[in-house]
Amino acid sequence: MGQFPDDHVIEVDKLCLLLAAEDLLLPEESGRRKKIRMESVRSTLEKLDQKGLVQVQEDKVSTTSMYKSCKLHSQIRELCISKGLDEEFFKIVDFKSEKELGSSTRRLAIYLNKYGDGDAIRFSSPDTRKKIRSLLIFDAYESHKKSTWPSEINDLKEFSFLRVLDFDGVDFSARKLPRGMDKLVLLRYLSFRGCYLETFPPSISKFACLETLDLRVTDCKITIPNVLSNMKRLRHLYFPIMYQSEGSNKLKLLGLERLEILVNFDTGVCNVDDLFQLNNLQVLTTISDGDSKDLATIIKYLDQKGADLHHSSLNIRNFDCYTKERAALFRKVLECKSLHSLRIEGPIGHLPKEVAISPNFTEMVFDGSELEEDAMIVLGMLENLRSLTLTNNAYVEYEMNLHDASSFPNLRILKLLNLEYLETLTFGKGAMPKLSTLVIDKCGELQKVSMPKELDDMLKCAQEEKGDNVYLIEPFTTIIADS
Secondary structure, eight states: OTTSOTTOOEEHHHHHHHHHHTTOSOOOOSHHHHHHHHHHHHHHHHHHHHTTSEEEEEOSSOSSOSEEEEEEOHHHHHHHHHHHHHTTSOEEEOSSSOOOBOTTOOEEEEEGGGOOTTOOOOBSSTTHHHHOOEEEEEOOTTOOSOSSOOGGGSBOTTOTTOSEEEEESOBTTTSOOOBTGGGOTTOOEEEOTTOBOSBOOGGGGGOTTOOEEEOOOSSSOEEEOSOGGGOTTOOEEEOOSSEEESSSSOBOOTTOTTOOEEEEEETTTBOGGGGGGOTTOOEEEEEEOSOHHHHHHHHHHHHHHGGGOSEEEEEEOSOOOOSHHHHHHHHHHHHOTTOOEEEEESOOOSOOTTSOOOTTOOEEEEESOOBOTHHHHHHTTOTTOOEEEEESSSBOOSEEEEOOTTSSTTOOEEEEESOTTOOEEEEOTTSSTTOOEEEEESOTTOOEEEOOHHHHHHHHHHHHHHOOOOOOOOTTEEOOOOO
């Protein structure tokens, strides 16, 4: 953790994957062993948090994960850096201090945002590059002092024994991909998360040992060559929100029998039928652009094989319930017991009362859904719902009354965003007993918010202890909630 920049938020899942890529965790022998391995990391973080060495952020939505992210206290980070240097466990190059690497250094972290003219990385011997197993490259996206690479990492062919290569916040429109990446045939972990990268080279097919590929770039649509099916050892595949296949054919995932985590699987870009061949999936998040046939296939997959998933989510774009066929399809989505998270964009009108909505939903986002008042009664009956977001006129009534003391028993997060019709919001006594985050933004007509004192006091406590983005509202007062 000391390799990350000061005050850097580290996702717990990423930390686990980095440790696994360097064989610093127990070897994976079964699904049960993997669960024990992840629990071991989280148990260690809990102990470090109790000792005040690490700050952890609770995962309020997931029912399978205790922590979402963590970060080091500044003084503890300095201690980690000092010990890392003493034992040559890792080296940080920030172009301010001594940059020479010892011959035994195995892990290298480079802070590109501090790179200036004339700066260089000095290796103690020609073979030092070959001994590096982990290379983490951090940059301050949108704040570049120099568009070129240090000459020592402009060509990676000498880093032929790399297991981990992580680009964080690098703008590849300013800096091209380093040369020699096709020589890194032993890579197990490759990440471009938070980077700007529009095209990924076909040389990705040479990474036969790769287990984790994170393509979650930002502010752009990446073009991905149709060679992913060659990476037979891939276990964790993270697509970005926006991407496209190189050429006219959809991306094929056939042959990835070891795949366990598949994020942002877009049915418009990938072949949805390939899902049925991925027998080891444990986490699946899918995106559908409202195509009825693809959406029906996803529901069919979840009904047949969803019981093996630890977590699944579905993001439906450009949807409506104007026809009987699409209304029936929406009912099947609500009834799907293997679905945990749902985001839906488009007009729905009302939630069908005759449908038994699955009790397994933990998160729901309604975008432009035009829901009516009875929708809050229906949603309030979902015992496991932990996060609810209503945005862009997802709710079109003038009043929102949450009177029932038994409604939303486990809701932690409530976000009301850009609801232009909402004028009055009322919380009844005992409603939402576990609410810790309340966000009200761009609700220009909202004039009155009422809540019992115990709920208001609880929200204050949550803000003081956890630092959540909570809009505090005094009990039974009138406000204008438009930030």
